[in-house]
Amino acid sequence: MTGSGTAVFLSELGRALPAITEGLLVTLEATGLGAALALLVAFALGLAARSRLLPVRGAARFAVELLRGTSLYVQLFWLFFALPMLGFRLEPMACGVLAFGLNYGAYGAEVVRGSIAAVPAAQTEAAIALGMGPGLRLRRIVLPQAYALMVPPFKNLLIQLLKATPLLSLVTVADLTFRIDQLRAATGGTAAAYLLLLLLYFCVAALLGAGMNALERRAQARLGVVGGDA
Amino acid sequence: MPIETVPGPEKVRFDRVTKRFGDQTVLDGLDLAVAPGERVTLIGPSGSGKTTILRLLMTLERVTDGVVHVDGEPFSHMPSGPGGKLVPADERYLAPRRRRVGMVFQQFNLFPHLSVLANVTEAPRHVLGLDADEAAARARDLLGLVGLADKEDAHPTRLSGGQQQRVAIARALAMRPELLLLDEVTSALDPELVAEVLDVLRDVAAGTDITMLCVTHEMAFARDVSDRLLMFDRGRVLESGPPGKLLDAPEHERTREFLRSIR
Ligand SMILES: Nc1ncnc2c1ncn2[C@@H]1O[C@H](COP(=O)(O)OP(=O)(O)OP(=O)(O)O)[C@@H](O)[C@H]1O
Ligand SMILES: [Mg+2]
Numbered sequence: 001m002t003g004s005g006t007a008v009f010l011s012e013l014g015r016a017l018p019a020i021t022e023g024l025l026v027t028l029e030a031t032g033l034g035a036a037l038a039l040l041v042a043f044a045l046g047l048a049a050r051s052r053l054l055p056v057r058g059a060a061r062f063a064v065e066l067l068r069g070t071s072l073y074v075q076l077f078w079l080f081f082a083l084p085m086l087g088f089r090l091e092p093m094a095c096g097v098l099a100f101g102l103n104y105g106a107y108g109a110e111v112v113r114g115s116i117a118a119v120p121a122a123q124t125e126a127a128i129a130l131g132m133g134p135g136l137r138l139r140r141i142v143l144p145q146a147y148a149l150m151v152p153p154f155k156n157l158l159i160q161l162l163k164a165t166p167l168l169s170l171v172t173v174a175d176l177t178f179r180i181d182q183l184r185a186a187t188g189g190t191a192a193a194y195l196l197l198l199l200l201y202f203c204v205a206a207l208l209g210a211g212m213n214a215l216e217r218r219a220q221a222r223l224g225v226v227g228g229d230a
Numbered sequence: 231m232p233i234e235t236v237p238g239p240e241k242v243r244f245d246r247v248t249k250r251f252g253d254q255t256v257l258d259g260l261d262l263a264v265a266p267g268e269r270v271t272l273i274g275p276s277g278s279g280k281t282t283i284l285r286l287l288m289t290l291e292r293v294t295d296g297v298v299h300v301d302g303e304p305f306s307h308m309p310s311g312p313g314g315k316l317v318p319a320d321e322r323y324l325a326p327r328r329r330r331v332g333m334v335f336q337q338f339n340l341f342p343h344l345s346v347l348a349n350v351t352e353a354p355r356h357v358l359g360l361d362a363d364e365a366a367a368r369a370r371d372l373l374g375l376v377g378l379a380d381k382e383d384a385h386p387t388r389l390s391g392g393q394q395q396r397v398a399i400a401r402a403l404a405m406r407p408e409l410l411l412l413d414e415v416t417s418a419l420d421p422e423l424v425a426e427v428l429d430v431l432r433d434v435a436a437g438t439d440i441t442m443l444c445v446t447h448e449m450a451f452a453r454d455v456s457d458r459l460l461m462f463d464r465g466r467v468l469e470s471g472p473p474g475k476l477l478d479a480p481e482h483e484r485t486r487e488f489l490r491s492i493r
Contacts, residue, residue, distance in 0.1 A: 125290050126339035130353035130405055131329035133321060140356060144343045223342045224387035
Protein backbone atom coordinates (compact mmCIF):
# COMPACT_ATOMS: atom_id res chain seq x y z
CA MET A 1 0.00 0.00 0.00
CA THR A 2 1.34 3.40 -0.85
CA GLY A 3 1.56 6.29 1.59
CA SER A 4 -1.52 7.98 0.17
CA GLY A 5 -3.24 4.56 0.04
CA THR A 6 -2.64 4.21 3.77
CA ALA A 7 -4.03 7.65 4.41
CA VAL A 8 -7.15 6.86 2.38
CA PHE A 9 -7.58 3.57 4.22
CA LEU A 10 -7.21 5.17 7.61
CA SER A 11 -9.63 7.99 6.92
CA GLU A 12 -12.18 5.54 5.48
CA LEU A 13 -11.61 3.31 8.50
CA GLY A 14 -12.34 6.27 10.76
CA ARG A 15 -15.58 6.96 8.91
CA ALA A 16 -16.56 3.30 8.90
CA LEU A 17 -15.83 2.79 12.58
CA PRO A 18 -19.47 3.07 13.75
CA ALA A 19 -20.54 0.60 11.07
CA ILE A 20 -17.74 -1.80 12.00
CA THR A 21 -18.73 -1.56 15.66
CA GLU A 22 -22.29 -2.34 14.65
CA GLY A 23 -21.06 -5.33 12.67
CA LEU A 24 -19.06 -6.53 15.64
CA LEU A 25 -22.14 -6.33 17.83
CA VAL A 26 -24.14 -8.32 15.26
CA THR A 27 -21.42 -10.97 15.23
CA LEU A 28 -21.42 -11.11 19.03
CA GLU A 29 -25.20 -11.29 19.10
CA ALA A 30 -25.27 -14.17 16.62
CA THR A 31 -22.56 -15.95 18.58
CA GLY A 32 -24.33 -15.44 21.90
CA LEU A 33 -27.80 -16.40 20.72
CA GLY A 34 -26.46 -19.28 18.64
CA ALA A 35 -24.50 -20.59 21.61
CA ALA A 36 -27.50 -20.28 23.93
CA LEU A 37 -29.68 -22.24 21.52
CA ALA A 38 -26.88 -24.74 20.95
CA LEU A 39 -26.63 -25.30 24.71
CA LEU A 40 -30.35 -26.02 24.93
CA VAL A 41 -30.22 -28.36 21.94
CA ALA A 42 -27.09 -30.04 23.33
CA PHE A 43 -28.73 -30.85 26.67
CA ALA A 44 -32.04 -31.88 25.11
CA LEU A 45 -30.43 -34.23 22.58
CA GLY A 46 -27.61 -35.31 24.90
CA LEU A 47 -30.00 -36.34 27.68
CA ALA A 48 -32.45 -37.91 25.22
CA ALA A 49 -29.58 -40.00 23.84
CA ARG A 50 -29.32 -41.61 27.30
CA SER A 51 -33.02 -42.33 27.65
CA ARG A 52 -34.09 -45.82 28.63
CA LEU A 53 -36.74 -45.66 25.92
CA LEU A 54 -35.41 -46.91 22.63
CA PRO A 55 -37.57 -44.62 20.41
CA VAL A 56 -36.40 -41.52 22.31
CA ARG A 57 -32.80 -42.66 22.14
CA GLY A 58 -33.14 -43.52 18.46
CA ALA A 59 -34.74 -40.18 17.58
CA ALA A 60 -31.99 -38.29 19.40
CA ARG A 61 -29.26 -40.30 17.67
CA PHE A 62 -30.87 -39.69 14.30
CA ALA A 63 -31.22 -35.94 14.90
CA VAL A 64 -27.59 -35.66 16.00
CA GLU A 65 -26.31 -37.61 13.00
CA LEU A 66 -28.51 -35.66 10.59
CA LEU A 67 -27.41 -32.27 11.94
CA ARG A 68 -23.74 -33.20 12.07
CA GLY A 69 -23.79 -34.96 8.74
CA THR A 70 -25.18 -32.06 6.70
CA SER A 71 -23.02 -28.98 6.46
CA LEU A 72 -23.78 -25.81 8.36
CA TYR A 73 -23.51 -23.89 5.09
CA VAL A 74 -26.24 -26.01 3.50
CA GLN A 75 -28.42 -25.85 6.60
CA LEU A 76 -28.21 -22.06 6.66
CA PHE A 77 -29.00 -21.77 2.95
CA TRP A 78 -31.86 -24.18 3.36
CA LEU A 79 -33.39 -22.07 6.14
CA PHE A 80 -32.84 -18.86 4.21
CA PHE A 81 -33.69 -19.84 0.64
CA ALA A 82 -35.73 -23.06 0.79
CA LEU A 83 -37.93 -22.53 3.84
CA PRO A 84 -39.65 -19.42 2.38
CA MET A 85 -40.73 -21.55 -0.59
CA LEU A 86 -42.57 -23.75 1.89
CA GLY A 87 -44.27 -20.66 3.26
CA PHE A 88 -42.06 -19.97 6.30
CA ARG A 89 -40.01 -16.83 6.13
CA LEU A 90 -37.53 -16.17 8.92
CA GLU A 91 -35.44 -13.07 9.51
CA PRO A 92 -31.92 -13.62 8.14
CA MET A 93 -30.50 -13.31 11.66
CA ALA A 94 -33.01 -15.88 12.95
CA CYS A 95 -31.92 -18.25 10.17
CA GLY A 96 -28.34 -17.85 11.32
CA VAL A 97 -29.07 -18.36 15.00
CA LEU A 98 -31.22 -21.40 14.24
CA ALA A 99 -28.60 -22.95 11.97
CA PHE A 100 -25.78 -22.32 14.47
CA GLY A 101 -27.87 -23.54 17.40
CA LEU A 102 -28.93 -26.77 15.71
CA ASN A 103 -25.58 -27.58 14.15
CA TYR A 104 -23.37 -26.81 17.14
CA GLY A 105 -26.07 -28.15 19.45
CA ALA A 106 -25.71 -31.53 17.75
CA TYR A 107 -21.96 -31.51 18.39
CA GLY A 108 -22.67 -30.33 21.92
CA ALA A 109 -25.09 -33.23 22.44
CA GLU A 110 -22.19 -35.61 22.01
CA VAL A 111 -20.25 -33.62 24.60
CA VAL A 112 -23.16 -33.77 27.06
CA ARG A 113 -23.72 -37.49 26.49
CA GLY A 114 -20.04 -38.34 26.73
CA SER A 115 -19.42 -36.22 29.83
CA ILE A 116 -22.33 -37.80 31.68
CA ALA A 117 -21.12 -41.26 30.69
CA ALA A 118 -17.64 -40.37 31.98
CA VAL A 119 -18.84 -39.75 35.55
CA PRO A 120 -17.95 -42.97 37.39
CA ALA A 121 -20.84 -45.40 37.90
CA ALA A 122 -19.80 -45.58 41.55
CA GLN A 123 -21.09 -42.03 42.01
CA THR A 124 -24.54 -43.06 40.83
CA GLU A 125 -24.39 -46.14 43.04
CA ALA A 126 -23.50 -44.03 46.07
CA ALA A 127 -26.50 -41.82 45.28
CA ILE A 128 -28.79 -44.85 44.94
CA ALA A 129 -27.51 -46.08 48.31
CA LEU A 130 -28.67 -42.76 49.76
CA GLY A 131 -32.15 -43.27 48.36
CA MET A 132 -31.84 -40.70 45.59
CA GLY A 133 -34.14 -41.21 42.61
CA PRO A 134 -33.06 -40.88 38.97
CA GLY A 135 -33.90 -37.17 38.61
CA LEU A 136 -32.13 -36.20 41.80
CA ARG A 137 -29.10 -38.31 40.94
CA LEU A 138 -28.77 -36.66 37.55
CA ARG A 139 -29.34 -33.13 38.79
CA ARG A 140 -27.46 -33.16 42.06
CA ILE A 141 -24.70 -35.73 41.58
CA VAL A 142 -23.96 -36.56 37.95
CA LEU A 143 -24.47 -33.27 36.09
CA PRO A 144 -22.37 -31.15 38.46
CA GLN A 145 -19.47 -33.55 37.93
CA ALA A 146 -20.09 -33.92 34.19
CA TYR A 147 -20.15 -30.12 33.90
CA ALA A 148 -16.43 -29.88 34.64
CA LEU A 149 -15.79 -32.26 31.74
CA MET A 150 -18.07 -30.35 29.39
CA VAL A 151 -16.48 -26.92 29.69
CA PRO A 152 -13.28 -27.51 27.66
CA PRO A 153 -15.04 -29.07 24.63
CA PHE A 154 -17.77 -26.42 24.89
CA LYS A 155 -15.05 -23.80 24.70
CA ASN A 156 -13.85 -25.28 21.41
CA LEU A 157 -17.37 -25.39 20.04
CA LEU A 158 -18.03 -21.79 21.08
CA ILE A 159 -14.95 -20.57 19.24
CA GLN A 160 -15.83 -22.66 16.20
CA LEU A 161 -19.29 -21.14 16.29
CA LEU A 162 -17.80 -17.65 16.35
CA LYS A 163 -15.62 -18.53 13.38
CA ALA A 164 -18.68 -19.81 11.49
CA THR A 165 -20.60 -16.54 11.88
CA PRO A 166 -19.14 -14.92 8.69
CA LEU A 167 -21.60 -17.18 6.87
CA LEU A 168 -24.18 -14.63 7.99
CA SER A 169 -22.85 -12.13 5.46
CA LEU A 170 -23.91 -14.59 2.74
CA VAL A 171 -27.53 -14.28 3.85
CA THR A 172 -27.57 -10.47 3.93
CA VAL A 173 -26.80 -10.02 7.64
CA ALA A 174 -24.49 -7.03 8.18
CA ASP A 175 -22.06 -8.74 10.54
CA LEU A 176 -18.42 -7.89 11.14
CA THR A 177 -17.24 -9.62 7.97
CA PHE A 178 -19.88 -7.84 5.91
CA ARG A 179 -18.84 -4.42 7.25
CA ILE A 180 -15.14 -4.98 6.77
CA ASP A 181 -15.84 -6.19 3.27
CA GLN A 182 -17.60 -2.89 2.62
CA LEU A 183 -14.51 -1.08 3.89
CA ARG A 184 -12.33 -3.16 1.61
CA ALA A 185 -14.53 -2.32 -1.37
CA ALA A 186 -14.52 1.38 -0.53
CA THR A 187 -10.73 1.63 -0.11
CA GLY A 188 -9.30 -1.15 -2.22
CA GLY A 189 -7.08 -1.93 0.77
CA THR A 190 -7.73 -5.65 0.59
CA ALA A 191 -4.72 -6.76 2.61
CA ALA A 192 -5.23 -4.17 5.34
CA ALA A 193 -8.97 -4.79 5.60
CA TYR A 194 -8.62 -8.55 5.88
CA LEU A 195 -5.73 -8.22 8.31
CA LEU A 196 -7.97 -6.07 10.48
CA LEU A 197 -10.72 -8.69 10.19
CA LEU A 198 -8.34 -11.44 11.27
CA LEU A 199 -7.25 -9.41 14.28
CA LEU A 200 -10.80 -8.62 15.34
CA TYR A 201 -11.91 -12.28 15.21
CA PHE A 202 -8.75 -13.28 17.02
CA CYS A 203 -9.46 -10.79 19.83
CA VAL A 204 -13.08 -11.92 20.25
CA ALA A 205 -11.99 -15.57 20.24
CA ALA A 206 -9.31 -14.84 22.83
CA LEU A 207 -11.83 -13.11 25.09
CA LEU A 208 -14.34 -15.94 24.79
CA GLY A 209 -11.57 -18.46 25.41
CA ALA A 210 -10.41 -16.61 28.52
CA GLY A 211 -13.96 -16.56 29.86
CA MET A 212 -14.34 -20.30 29.29
CA ASN A 213 -10.96 -20.98 30.87
CA ALA A 214 -12.13 -19.16 34.00
CA LEU A 215 -15.25 -21.34 34.09
CA GLU A 216 -13.09 -24.42 33.66
CA ARG A 217 -10.78 -23.47 36.53
CA ARG A 218 -13.75 -22.83 38.77
CA ALA A 219 -15.36 -26.15 37.89
CA GLN A 220 -12.13 -28.01 38.52
CA ALA A 221 -11.57 -26.24 41.83
CA ARG A 222 -15.01 -27.40 42.91
CA LEU A 223 -14.08 -30.97 42.13
CA GLY A 224 -10.84 -30.53 44.03
CA VAL A 225 -8.72 -31.19 40.96
CA VAL A 226 -5.16 -30.18 41.73
CA GLY A 227 -4.24 -27.07 39.77
CA GLY A 228 -7.68 -25.45 40.08
CA ASP A 229 -8.00 -22.42 42.35
CA ALA A 230 -8.95 -23.64 45.80
CA MET B 231 -26.53 -77.76 55.12
CA PRO B 232 -29.73 -76.19 56.48
CA ILE B 233 -29.80 -72.45 57.12
CA GLU B 234 -30.33 -71.51 60.75
CA THR B 235 -33.84 -70.34 61.40
CA VAL B 236 -34.16 -66.85 62.76
CA PRO B 237 -36.86 -66.25 65.33
CA GLY B 238 -39.35 -63.42 64.90
CA PRO B 239 -39.92 -61.26 61.80
CA GLU B 240 -37.06 -61.15 59.42
CA LYS B 241 -35.27 -57.97 58.41
CA VAL B 242 -33.85 -59.59 55.31
CA ARG B 243 -34.77 -62.77 53.55
CA PHE B 244 -33.28 -64.17 50.37
CA ASP B 245 -35.69 -66.66 48.90
CA ARG B 246 -34.00 -69.03 46.44
CA VAL B 247 -32.03 -66.17 44.96
CA THR B 248 -30.04 -66.88 41.85
CA LYS B 249 -27.75 -64.32 40.28
CA ARG B 250 -26.02 -64.90 36.99
CA PHE B 251 -23.66 -62.62 35.10
CA GLY B 252 -23.82 -63.87 31.55
CA ASP B 253 -23.41 -67.63 31.87
CA GLN B 254 -21.54 -67.39 35.19
CA THR B 255 -23.78 -68.34 38.11
CA VAL B 256 -22.65 -66.34 41.13
CA LEU B 257 -25.52 -67.17 43.50
CA ASP B 258 -27.42 -70.39 42.99
CA GLY B 259 -30.76 -70.56 44.80
CA LEU B 260 -29.46 -68.85 47.92
CA ASP B 261 -31.63 -68.83 51.05
CA LEU B 262 -30.61 -66.39 53.74
CA ALA B 263 -32.34 -64.69 56.66
CA VAL B 264 -31.23 -61.89 58.94
CA ALA B 265 -33.14 -60.88 62.07
CA PRO B 266 -33.81 -57.25 63.00
CA GLY B 267 -30.84 -55.80 64.82
CA GLU B 268 -28.68 -58.76 63.97
CA ARG B 269 -25.05 -58.25 62.93
CA VAL B 270 -24.03 -60.71 60.28
CA THR B 271 -20.59 -60.93 58.73
CA LEU B 272 -20.01 -62.63 55.41
CA ILE B 273 -16.64 -64.22 54.87
CA GLY B 274 -15.30 -66.35 52.08
CA PRO B 275 -12.85 -66.47 49.22
CA SER B 276 -12.71 -63.89 46.47
CA GLY B 277 -15.44 -64.33 43.91
CA SER B 278 -17.72 -66.29 46.23
CA GLY B 279 -20.52 -63.73 45.81
CA LYS B 280 -20.33 -61.66 49.02
CA THR B 281 -20.40 -58.28 47.31
CA THR B 282 -23.13 -59.50 45.00
CA ILE B 283 -25.36 -60.22 47.99
CA LEU B 284 -24.92 -56.69 49.34
CA ARG B 285 -25.41 -55.14 45.90
CA LEU B 286 -28.64 -57.10 45.41
CA LEU B 287 -29.87 -55.74 48.75
CA MET B 288 -28.91 -52.20 47.75
CA THR B 289 -30.76 -52.73 44.43
CA LEU B 290 -27.55 -52.06 42.52
CA GLU B 291 -28.05 -55.42 40.83
CA ARG B 292 -31.18 -57.30 39.87
CA VAL B 293 -31.79 -60.91 40.83
CA THR B 294 -31.87 -63.41 37.99
CA ASP B 295 -34.32 -65.58 39.88
CA GLY B 296 -35.88 -65.74 43.34
CA VAL B 297 -36.96 -62.85 45.55
CA VAL B 298 -35.23 -60.62 48.09
CA HIS B 299 -37.48 -59.54 50.98
CA VAL B 300 -36.89 -56.70 53.42
CA ASP B 301 -39.14 -56.31 56.47
CA GLY B 302 -41.31 -59.16 55.24
CA GLU B 303 -42.09 -57.32 51.99
CA PRO B 304 -40.77 -58.12 48.56
CA PHE B 305 -37.89 -55.77 47.76
CA SER B 306 -36.36 -57.00 44.55
CA HIS B 307 -39.89 -57.39 43.24
CA MET B 308 -43.27 -55.80 43.74
CA PRO B 309 -46.77 -57.19 43.65
CA SER B 310 -48.60 -56.15 40.51
CA GLY B 311 -52.11 -56.49 39.17
CA PRO B 312 -55.11 -58.03 40.93
CA GLY B 313 -53.37 -61.34 41.53
CA GLY B 314 -50.45 -59.60 43.21
CA LYS B 315 -48.07 -61.38 40.86
CA LEU B 316 -44.47 -60.44 41.61
CA VAL B 317 -42.74 -58.39 38.93
CA PRO B 318 -39.35 -56.66 39.13
CA ALA B 319 -39.59 -53.61 41.37
CA ASP B 320 -39.70 -50.24 39.63
CA GLU B 321 -38.25 -46.93 40.82
CA ARG B 322 -41.52 -45.77 42.31
CA TYR B 323 -41.89 -48.90 44.43
CA LEU B 324 -38.26 -48.80 45.48
CA ALA B 325 -38.00 -45.10 46.36
CA PRO B 326 -39.52 -45.22 49.86
CA ARG B 327 -38.13 -48.67 50.66
CA ARG B 328 -34.57 -48.09 49.55
CA ARG B 329 -34.22 -45.33 52.15
CA ARG B 330 -34.23 -47.93 54.90
CA VAL B 331 -31.08 -49.46 53.50
CA GLY B 332 -27.68 -47.78 53.55
CA MET B 333 -24.35 -48.88 52.17
CA VAL B 334 -20.71 -48.02 52.71
CA PHE B 335 -18.39 -48.91 49.84
CA GLN B 336 -14.84 -50.15 49.71
CA GLN B 337 -13.80 -47.06 47.70
CA PHE B 338 -15.78 -44.53 49.85
CA ASN B 339 -17.37 -42.93 46.77
CA LEU B 340 -17.75 -39.51 48.35
CA PHE B 341 -19.19 -36.82 46.09
CA PRO B 342 -16.17 -34.80 44.94
CA HIS B 343 -18.17 -31.69 44.06
CA LEU B 344 -19.51 -31.28 47.60
CA SER B 345 -17.84 -30.34 50.87
CA VAL B 346 -17.67 -32.87 53.68
CA LEU B 347 -20.74 -31.35 55.34
CA ALA B 348 -22.67 -31.21 52.07
CA ASN B 349 -21.85 -34.87 51.39
CA VAL B 350 -23.63 -35.72 54.63
CA THR B 351 -26.56 -33.29 54.26
CA GLU B 352 -27.28 -33.96 50.57
CA ALA B 353 -29.63 -36.92 50.92
CA PRO B 354 -31.35 -35.86 54.18
CA ARG B 355 -32.16 -32.54 52.54
CA HIS B 356 -33.22 -33.70 49.11
CA VAL B 357 -34.53 -37.20 49.79
CA LEU B 358 -35.99 -36.84 53.30
CA GLY B 359 -36.87 -33.17 52.84
CA LEU B 360 -35.13 -31.88 55.97
CA ASP B 361 -34.49 -28.16 55.95
CA ALA B 362 -30.93 -26.90 55.74
CA ASP B 363 -30.52 -26.29 59.48
CA GLU B 364 -31.95 -29.63 60.54
CA ALA B 365 -29.81 -31.47 58.02
CA ALA B 366 -26.68 -29.57 59.08
CA ALA B 367 -27.35 -30.25 62.75
CA ARG B 368 -27.79 -33.95 62.05
CA ALA B 369 -24.64 -33.99 59.92
CA ARG B 370 -22.57 -32.21 62.58
CA ASP B 371 -23.66 -34.73 65.21
CA LEU B 372 -22.56 -37.56 62.96
CA LEU B 373 -19.29 -35.89 61.97
CA GLY B 374 -18.64 -35.56 65.68
CA LEU B 375 -19.40 -39.24 66.15
CA VAL B 376 -16.87 -40.22 63.49
CA GLY B 377 -14.31 -37.75 64.90
CA LEU B 378 -14.36 -35.26 62.02
CA ALA B 379 -16.18 -32.31 63.54
CA ASP B 380 -13.37 -30.00 62.44
CA LYS B 381 -13.45 -31.13 58.80
CA GLU B 382 -16.94 -30.09 57.73
CA ASP B 383 -15.71 -27.45 55.27
CA ALA B 384 -12.91 -29.59 53.91
CA HIS B 385 -12.93 -30.92 50.40
CA PRO B 386 -13.34 -34.72 50.42
CA THR B 387 -10.37 -35.33 48.14
CA ARG B 388 -8.10 -33.51 50.59
CA LEU B 389 -8.83 -36.07 53.33
CA SER B 390 -6.95 -39.28 54.09
CA GLY B 391 -8.61 -42.56 53.10
CA GLY B 392 -9.56 -43.26 56.70
CA GLN B 393 -11.13 -39.83 57.04
CA GLN B 394 -12.99 -40.23 53.75
CA GLN B 395 -14.38 -43.55 54.85
CA ARG B 396 -15.52 -42.06 58.15
CA VAL B 397 -17.34 -39.32 56.22
CA ALA B 398 -18.95 -42.05 54.11
CA ILE B 399 -20.14 -43.77 57.28
CA ALA B 400 -21.58 -40.50 58.59
CA ARG B 401 -23.23 -39.92 55.22
CA ALA B 402 -24.90 -43.33 55.29
CA LEU B 403 -26.01 -42.92 58.93
CA ALA B 404 -27.53 -39.50 58.19
CA MET B 405 -30.36 -41.30 56.39
CA ARG B 406 -31.03 -43.26 59.62
CA PRO B 407 -31.02 -46.59 57.81
CA GLU B 408 -32.47 -49.66 59.46
CA LEU B 409 -30.14 -51.90 57.54
CA LEU B 410 -26.51 -50.99 56.93
CA LEU B 411 -24.39 -52.79 54.37
CA LEU B 412 -20.61 -52.61 54.71
CA ASP B 413 -18.54 -54.02 51.88
CA GLU B 414 -14.88 -54.40 52.83
CA VAL B 415 -14.85 -50.84 54.07
CA THR B 416 -11.22 -51.02 55.21
CA SER B 417 -9.72 -52.94 52.30
CA ALA B 418 -8.69 -49.84 50.38
CA LEU B 419 -7.00 -48.24 53.38
CA ASP B 420 -3.37 -48.12 54.39
CA PRO B 421 -2.92 -50.49 57.34
CA GLU B 422 -2.39 -47.70 59.85
CA LEU B 423 -5.78 -46.17 58.96
CA VAL B 424 -7.84 -49.33 59.39
CA ALA B 425 -8.26 -49.05 63.16
CA GLU B 426 -9.82 -45.58 63.14
CA VAL B 427 -12.56 -46.75 60.79
CA LEU B 428 -13.22 -50.00 62.65
CA ASP B 429 -13.39 -48.13 65.95
CA VAL B 430 -16.10 -45.89 64.52
CA LEU B 431 -18.03 -48.94 63.34
CA ARG B 432 -17.68 -50.59 66.74
CA ASP B 433 -19.25 -47.45 68.25
CA VAL B 434 -22.06 -47.55 65.71
CA ALA B 435 -22.68 -51.23 66.43
CA ALA B 436 -22.68 -50.64 70.17
CA GLY B 437 -24.72 -47.44 70.11
CA THR B 438 -27.54 -48.35 67.70
CA ASP B 439 -29.82 -51.25 66.86
CA ILE B 440 -29.20 -51.01 63.13
CA THR B 441 -29.18 -54.36 61.39
CA MET B 442 -25.72 -54.78 59.89
CA LEU B 443 -24.57 -56.98 57.07
CA CYS B 444 -20.89 -56.76 56.56
CA VAL B 445 -18.16 -58.23 54.42
CA THR B 446 -14.71 -58.05 55.94
CA HIS B 447 -11.38 -59.78 56.24
CA GLU B 448 -10.80 -58.18 59.66
CA MET B 449 -11.54 -61.18 61.84
CA ALA B 450 -10.99 -59.42 65.17
CA PHE B 451 -13.61 -56.87 64.18
CA ALA B 452 -15.96 -59.58 62.94
CA ARG B 453 -15.58 -61.41 66.22
CA ASP B 454 -16.34 -58.25 68.23
CA VAL B 455 -19.40 -57.00 66.42
CA SER B 456 -21.07 -60.02 64.79
CA ASP B 457 -23.79 -62.21 66.15
CA ARG B 458 -23.27 -64.60 63.33
CA LEU B 459 -20.68 -65.35 60.66
CA LEU B 460 -21.52 -66.89 57.30
CA MET B 461 -18.82 -68.67 55.39
CA PHE B 462 -19.48 -68.45 51.66
CA ASP B 463 -18.06 -70.62 49.02
CA ARG B 464 -19.06 -70.50 45.37
CA GLY B 465 -22.33 -68.67 46.03
CA ARG B 466 -23.48 -70.98 48.82
CA VAL B 467 -23.36 -70.79 52.59
CA LEU B 468 -20.83 -73.42 53.51
CA GLU B 469 -21.27 -73.01 57.24
CA SER B 470 -22.56 -70.47 59.68
CA GLY B 471 -22.53 -69.83 63.38
CA PRO B 472 -21.45 -67.49 66.14
CA PRO B 473 -18.01 -66.01 65.53
CA GLY B 474 -16.41 -67.94 68.36
CA LYS B 475 -17.48 -71.25 66.92
CA LEU B 476 -16.85 -70.50 63.28
CA LEU B 477 -13.47 -68.90 63.80
CA ASP B 478 -12.15 -71.23 66.47
CA ALA B 479 -13.74 -74.52 65.56
CA PRO B 480 -14.84 -74.49 61.93
CA GLU B 481 -16.44 -77.69 60.69
CA HIS B 482 -15.27 -77.54 57.11
CA GLU B 483 -11.80 -77.93 55.76
CA ARG B 484 -12.59 -75.13 53.21
CA THR B 485 -13.32 -72.76 56.09
CA ARG B 486 -10.09 -73.68 57.89
CA GLU B 487 -8.19 -73.19 54.66
CA PHE B 488 -9.79 -69.79 54.06
CA LEU B 489 -9.11 -68.61 57.62
CA ARG B 490 -5.47 -69.68 57.32
CA SER B 491 -5.17 -67.81 54.03
CA ILE B 492 -6.22 -64.44 55.47
CA ARG B 493 -4.24 -64.60 58.67
N1 LIG C 1 -21.08 -56.72 36.98
C1 LIG C 1 -20.52 -57.94 36.85
N2 LIG C 1 -20.39 -58.50 35.65
C2 LIG C 1 -19.84 -59.72 35.49
N3 LIG C 1 -19.40 -60.48 36.50
C3 LIG C 1 -19.50 -59.99 37.73
C4 LIG C 1 -20.06 -58.69 37.98
N4 LIG C 1 -20.03 -58.48 39.31
C5 LIG C 1 -19.48 -59.58 39.87
N5 LIG C 1 -19.16 -60.48 38.92
C6 LIG C 1 -18.56 -61.80 39.17
O1 LIG C 1 -19.30 -62.45 40.16
C7 LIG C 1 -18.46 -63.20 41.01
C8 LIG C 1 -18.75 -62.85 42.45
O2 LIG C 1 -18.37 -61.51 42.64
P1 LIG C 1 -18.46 -60.80 44.04
O3 LIG C 1 -17.92 -59.45 43.81
O4 LIG C 1 -19.81 -60.93 44.61
O5 LIG C 1 -17.45 -61.65 44.92
P2 LIG C 1 -16.85 -61.36 46.34
O6 LIG C 1 -17.17 -62.54 47.16
O7 LIG C 1 -17.31 -60.03 46.82
O8 LIG C 1 -15.30 -61.32 46.04
P3 LIG C 1 -14.14 -60.38 46.63
O9 LIG C 1 -13.74 -60.99 47.96
O10 LIG C 1 -13.06 -60.48 45.61
O11 LIG C 1 -14.70 -59.00 46.76
C9 LIG C 1 -17.03 -62.92 40.58
O12 LIG C 1 -16.59 -63.99 39.81
C10 LIG C 1 -17.16 -61.68 39.73
O13 LIG C 1 -16.21 -61.69 38.71
MG1 LIG D 1 -16.37 -58.19 47.21
